[in-house]
Amino acid sequence: MKKLLSIVCTGTLLLTSTVFAQDSGNGPSVFVTHELNGDSKISSAGVAFNFKQQNSGFGGAILMSLGRADIVTTKLNVEDYLAWELGGRIGYFSDISIYAEAGVDLGELFGRGHLDEDRYHDHDFFDGDDYHDHYHDHDDYYDHDHRFASDSLDAYVGIGGGIKLGQVQVNGQVRYRQIDSEDWKALDDVYSGITVSFSF
Numbered sequence: 001m002k003k004l005l006s007i008v009c010t011g012t013l014l015l016t017s018t019v020f021a022q023d024s025g026n027g028p029s030v031f032v033t034h035e036l037n038g039d040s041k042i043s044s045a046g047v048a049f050n051f052k053q054q055n056s057g058f059g060g061a062i063l064m065s066l067g068r069a070d071i072v073t074t075k076l077n078v079e080d081y082l083a084w085e086l087g088g089r090i091g092y093f094s095d096i097s098i099y100a101e102a103g104v105d106l107g108e109l110f111g112r113g114h115l116d117e118d119r120y121h122d123h124d125f126f127d128g129d130d131y132h133d134h135y136h137d138h139d140d141y142y143d144h145d146h147r148f149a150s151d152s153l154d155a156y157v158g159i160g161g162g163i164k165l166g167q168v169q170v171n172g173q174v175r176y177r178q179i180d181s182e183d184w185k186a187l188d189d190v191y192s193g194i195t196v197s198f199s200f
Contacts, residue, residue, distance in 0.1 A: 026050045026059070026093075027200050033065065035175065035193025040186065042069040042083055048197060050093070057094040063087045063103070073184040082107055087156075097171065098161040105154035154179050160195070171195045 029050055034043045044067020052059030069083040084107040091099025155178050162171030172194055179186035 026052050029169070029197045029199040031063075031065075031169075031195050031197035033067075033193055033195040035173070035191040037188040037191045038072065039078070040070065040072045040188055040191070042071075042191065042193075043067050044083055044085070046085075050199070052093055057092045059091070059093050061089040063089065069179075071179055072187045074187050075184060076187070077184065079181075079184055085156075089160075095164050096161070097164065097169070098159075100157075100159055101173070101175075102157045103155065108153050152178070152180065156191075162195075167199045169195075169197045169199065171197070 027050065029048045030046070031048060032043075032045045034041065036042070044065040046063055046065025046067075048061045048063040050059065050061045063086070065083070065085050065087075067083045067085075068080065070078055070080050072078055083105060085103050086106050087101055087103025089099045089101040091097060093099070156175045158173050158175030160171050160173030162169055172192070174190065174192045176190055177186070178189070
């Protein structure tokens with residue numbers, strides 16, 4: 001499944017690049033997005049370069065964003081990290097839009113960067129309806145370090161659609177995400193969310 005997800009992401013980005021070469025651009029936009037599944041959430045802001053073919057609603061976009069992810073793991077811990085993502089979209093873009101998308105977490109190319117890099121790391125432990133703080137020493141308590149590079153690149157594929165109101169675009173999306181590391185795996189794979197963008 002990881003190999004298939006990587007192939008789909010690469011194919012989407014390459015196809016989007018082909019669209020770019022054949023079109024007249026619509027210009028950039030800035031966006032904020034928030035997606036979640038239960039207590040897992042990802043919030044980010046970014047910029048998109050949007051393109052449509054002349055006399056057609058067909059087009060694409062390249063997006064880059066930076067944000068924060070708080071992910072409930074299969075061990076019911078909450079892992080937080082910086083989400084630096086590069087993505088591509090292909091679809092029909094007009095007053096009503098529908099598209100497919102894929103992206104990768106660029107942060108894993110340089111090793112996952114946790115928000116708390118101190119020797120003592122703060123995990124939020126989820127227990128029923130309550131969260132509990134849990135501190136541990138990286139080296140002495142668990143005998144490992146959380147600052148590592150994953151053996152597989154986190155990625156997502158998804159579908160979305162929305163409406164355009166002047167210079168503002170409001171989209172809803174559903175994404176299947178591969179999120180894991182050498183020490184933990186996300187409890188949930190499917191995230192839904194909303195993106196609001198402003199075009200120049």
